[in-house]
Amino acid sequence: MEVPLALIAELTHRCPLHCVYCSNPVQLASASAELSTQEWQSAFEQCARLGMLHVHLSGGEPLARQDVIELVTFAHDVGLYTNLITSGIGLSEQKLAALVKSGLDHIQLSFQDSREADANSIAGTRAHALKLEVAKKVRETGLAFTINIVVHRKNIDHLDELIALAEALGPQRLEIAHTQYYGWAKENIDFLLPTRAQVVESIETIARAQKRLSGKLRIDAVAPDYYARYPKACMGGWGRRQMLIEPSGKALPCHAAAVIPGLKFDNVRQHSVEWIWWQSESFRKFRGEDWMLDPCRTCDRRVEDFGGCRCQAFMIAGSAERADPVCSLSPDHHLIELQLVRANSADRPVRNDGPVPAEPASHWIYRPQPI
């Protein structure tokens, strides 16, 4: 058993954006249930003592917390590498200056698209123009930053433009992340899952850009698991590398773990971070290999991908113990293939240049504000 490397601190589920692929659970934590400043600080201190190196301050929108500067300062002072994962909305020049002063190590700024109208449609609010302004200000501070773009059926054809946008804004790194189909994204999967042709083209576009921009802009991209032969090593293995604490203090092995029925998540209000990591039932449940069934149990790849994602296994195959159904070796793989048939159907083109018009994305289910 290993000591965790990173804490994902979902400071709040409040967010000015309503992205249709948000990774927050469908059951959002309310503002009144959030941990206090002191409770978060205590958690950070315990994480650092346990040996964690990073804290990723996330949400919702972490800037929605009035005490975000205080929290960054504290996390930095206990020795954690502090990364702010933000939409940029609410990042005034004063707040940015205060963050730099507080010892923030890195900022990750999200964009939804290269085209303003499309970006705003995904975010469910007019955020794109503000984000462009924020990115310029971040660049001026000299703070290390990454631009993150979640790609899907509606924006993956704009990758050349998205890469050009990142080049113009000048981060050190561009992260191109495929939508993961949990929570809100699962609700919207029909409008988000790209076609095979789109995925193949995007891989070529990214490879060309990586070569051209080597040493200037680092581009990290991961192939989408629905189109891969084997599953992703979700979270680097269950209870192996990372802990997530959601706004009300519940500690989870991953973003989506709450979908798995019967798992009890312990809270940092009642237990120490160390106890939760080593002893809590939810972190032990799928740690290691004892829980595995065939084909994972005897598969050589089990030490690389740890059987893939437990939440995806539950959501699609109906049981969290089964192999991740995206795996081509999974007995449930046909369920993924059915979804792919639908995504690649000639009746559902993505562009308006054929006999059948592309579907308008008028059926988005937007992520609301927590009550």
Next chain:
Amino acid sequence: MSILDNSTRPHLAPGCRWAGAENNSTLVYPEGALRLQPTAAAILERCDGQRTFEQIVRELQNLYSASEPDKIRADVASLLNRLHEKRVVDF
């Protein structure tokens, strides 16, 4: 991509730093950490934006005098180029 030559002054890229006073062989950067072998740590400690590649190579050759000097030069270059691609080291 920038080319490494004798006058290059490599330094840690923005967002990349040593993990802390008690952890002088671990580099942390936005999406991960590198636990370094003593030789790699000796190279990266010297990437301060002041020393040139030439100076770093000489210091490493003195430090590991038993090894072949050409091999040390090649090893330093290879490590720095790899970390430059990852945007851990800039020059």
